[in-house]
Amino acid sequence: MTTEEKSEWIRQLKNSVDDLSSYLTITPLPKDAIDIRWRLEVEKMALAFLTDEPAAFPDGWRLVPVEPTVEMINAAQSSTAWDKVEFWDGFYDDKAAYQAMLAAAAAP
Structure with a gap:
């Protein structure tokens, strides 16, 4: 063009x-x-x-990779999510792990 x-x-x-x-x-x-x-x-x-203007995302949204990166997985595994794991009930704090992964995701 x-x-x-x-x-x-x-x-x-x-x-x-x-x-x-x-x-x-x-x-x-x-x-x-x-x-x-x-x-x-x-x-x-x-x-x-x-016009090369970045697309706007709604508040609270963020562009992240489709597949988690090694850094994101490591962040989830070292987050406070694992502090709540109990072997007898399998409880895991998904929200804490997800927040740690988002924080570790590289900006595009």
Whole structure:
């Protein structure tokens, strides 16, 4: 894709995002509002991709590897999660282990 083509895509997406956002301010909302909201989100993601803006994650969310890394597994095993392990009931603090793994996950 040439620089000019990319600029044109960005321009068109910005216009479309503005138009769709305006459309969703209509009261009452049209029957196709759900489809329009979905399209708006897709176009926002495409615009973010083309403008090299990082995708936004909801508060409390974080991008992590699909498979845990060695560092993440080591963090889980050395976390306080194992302090609660009782051989007779098999209790394990999953939340503590998960939090330790997230803390050890490398930032993308």
